[in-house]
Amino acid sequence: MIALSELARQLPCTISGDLSGDYQSVTQDSRRVSPGSVYIAMPGARVDGHDYVVDAKIKGAVCAIVERQCAVDIPQIIVEDAYQFTVEWAKYARAQWQGKTVIALTGSLGKTTHKELLLALCSQRGPAYATPGNYNNLLGLSLTILNVPANAKTVILELGISEIDEMASLATLAQPDIAYVTNIHPCHLSGLKDETTIAKEKSKIYQSLTEDGLAYINNLDDHVDQFVASSGHCKQQLLHAANFELNQSSIKLDHRAHATFTMKLDGKAHTVSLQMPGKHMVDNAYAAAVIAYRLGVSSDQIVSVLSNHRATSGRMQRYVHPQSQAHIIDDSYNANPRAMEAAIASLGAMQCARKILVCGDMAELGDSATYWHTKIGEWATQHGIDYLLATGAFADSAVMKFDGTKRIVHNHADLLSALQHQLAEGVVVMIKGSRSNHLDRCVQALVAEKTKKEQEVQ
Incomplete structure (x- = not known):
């Protein structure tokens, strides 16, 4: 990694404090700060990273990159634009x-x-x-x-x-x-x-x-x-x-x-x-x-x-629910039409007593959003899905052409309630949607009930 003192010489900035120490990581997320981190304080639409410089210091940050100097006892690099400074820093680092x-x-x-x-x-x-x-x-x-x-x-x-x-x-x-x-x-x-x-x-x-x-x-x-x-x-x-x-x-x-x-x-x-x-x-x-x-x-x-190799979190990761023995497939990381179709086909190929698809919206599809969400019901019917539980702005479209049992829910609490009544041995639940649906939170709620990853129970 490039020494902070060298960085200060290469890019426009003002220095406050001693930059001679080493650092181990760089992050703009105060929740990810660990001992030896450089913390980049970025102003945002909802939160201002400068409000978390103290927290970063407490967690062990050795330097903060800021757009305005903060009254915190930590070495600081003051820059005009923290975002652009980070990009320029990366360009310089990559060149080395x-x-x-x-x-x-x-x-x-x-x-x-x-x-x-x-x-x-x-x-x-x-x-x-x-x-x-x-x-x-x-x-x-x-x-x-x-x-x-x-x-x-x-x-x-x-x-x-x-x-x-x-x-x-x-x-x-x-x-x-x-x-x-x-x-x-x-x-x-x-x-x-x-x-x-x-x-x-x-x-x-x-x-x-x-x-x-x-x-x-x-x-x-x-x-x-x-x-x-x-x-x-x-x-x-x-x-x-x-x-x-x-x-x-x-x-x-x-x-x-x-x-x-x-x-x-x-x-x-x-x-x-x-x-x-x-x-x-x-x-x-x-x-x-x-x-x-x-x-x-x-x-x-x-x-x-x-x-x-095992599936990573949010991408076809399988859990076994201990109370019901139902299998839960977490594919909630993201979704587009081809990914949704592939997930539904995968669920359809599984040998089990009952197949449940939980689907959220597929984001950023523009004027063709209604068309592609209507395809969800078609794909689910084609691949033998038994129950379709849909949520999101396009839930009506998602269930429109599904021939099996279907239900629309409008929030996570109702989704979890509806799902809990379906969990039983021999049931497989596929959870799929774009990140904006936050369906990972539903997975986490189920996981919190002492749900185990498949590899831990095999």
């Missing part, structure tokens, strides 16, 4: 990196799962670090870069956009050696308009690669021509090519909808059994395997890691 392989990825479906799989795989070749949580916008990317350990050999950066021209800034900051677009599907349509625009904007991730950079191309995606055109200036590697192949006909789902599949890496066939629900997880696993293999991770290591 040496000996690191930087992978940047984006896409409409599965980019976070793909990131987590790559992190697990690349950790086999040495220390690795990846974007934490949903830190995939410009501020999140900046904070990620500022927290990368000095010894990290591989850095995996997730880039997310919801507006036109966002990707250029993200990719320029990331300066990846390797870039990849997982896939293109309808999402963030209020800002990105349509699939063609989504493909064009997300493909700008390739434009930050130098001529020696490597663009991985998902040549089974409908927008492969856009990927190829955007990466014509650098090296290109087709994901599905000679000696590297995903055998689609080999994919089989067990009673939990966990997939087993066969893939070829450098001409040799390998069988993998995933520990995450959903056929769509196979594409994530295969792409991560190809990239990791070409970085030097052995095929045996890849098979072992993929076969033991």
